[in-house]
Amino acid sequence: KPPVAGPVKTSKLAIASLVCGVLGFLGVTALAGAVLGIIALVNINNSRGQLRGFGLAITGLCLSGLMMLLLVPVALVLPALTKAKAKAQRIQCVNNLKQISLAARMYSNDNGELFPSDFLSMSNELATPKILVCPTDSAHTRATFWTEFKPGQHLTYEYLQPGIAESNAMDKVIFRCPIHHNIALGDGSVQMQ
Secondary structure, eight states: OOOOSSOOEEOHHHHHHHHHHHTGGGSHHHHHHHHHHHHHHHHHHHTTTSEEOHHHHHHHHHHHHHHHHHHHHHHHHHHHHHHHHHHHHHHHHHHHHHHHHHHHHHHHHHTTTBOOSSSGGGTTTSSOGGGGSOTTOSSSOOOSSGGGOOHHHHOOSEESSTTOBHHHHTTSEEEEOTTTOOEEETTSOEEOO
8 A cells, every 4th residue: 555645643542552551560551562562563554654663563562471481380380379478378377387396295394294383383394485476476476585475476276175184185176276276285286277
């Protein structure tokens, strides 16, 4: 087709495609940049020389495509990473309960076969009070030292049978995580719920 006389304008869609391609890391703009780039190319080709911006549209289209290629794997991996993190935190919770349960049994061995009356009583059996906070718990902070330990601030786990005789505790739930609902029995075993 012969070109039409008149001023040549730069395609606004081509410019928009380039801007969206540059901002493609935001996700939705990458898709918009690709669509705008394709529309701009079609309009430029059909303008019979009245529109320019072919290079802008191609650049916007390429940047948008690149951003989509980069973002799709990230979008697929993030849920898997979140799930793996949650599973690791649940396993750490089980480990914490195991250590607490074993500490209670060690305390019992040295104190007339009776479990301790509270968590602070086990301070000699537990290396650190940090394990008294579930890794998923954002409402409580971890105390580094026993001298700073306050149950209201540094404790997630529930102690359900304080002071129970070890002989009566073997099949009873002694400790529980209110977040994961994992339980520790008096025999030292821990079960994920």
